[in-house]
Amino acid sequence: MSESVQLIPGNSLITATPQEGRELAIKMARLTIRVTQPDDEIRGKLRGIYAEDAAMLIAVGQTVATEFATIAAANNYWR
Template identity: 70%
Template sequence: MSESITLIPNNSLLTNTPEEGRQLAVKMARLIIKMTQPDAEVRDRLRPTYAEDASMLIAIGQVVATEFATIAKANDYWK
């Protein structure tokens, strides 16, 4: 891979609010997709496929939820 991808922006899971945590979770999910498929043209070509597939959209939501659970734990959101 020619481009280095930082999977944890600012090297921290700490956020000021749960909303910022959720946004970070979405960003981290997008970064893992970019790392898994670094070719932007391929990602663009595949986007219409998963945009019309409910199972794939649910799977994307699950990835974000997993990332958010990790961030929430780091921030003690469930205290």
């Protein structure tokens, strides 16, 4: 990584609510994409491609779901 990116914002998976956990999962997924493709211009060009590809959109959803499952477990499923 050429620039330092904090992949776990605040260095914690602990959130007060499932809603905050879901928001953190989305943010973490976006950060992963940013680190994988650090060029803003290229990411902008690619957005138009995956925005119209159902398989790619499903893959994004799966990535967020995986992040959310990890966050939920870290929060003892908010019990």
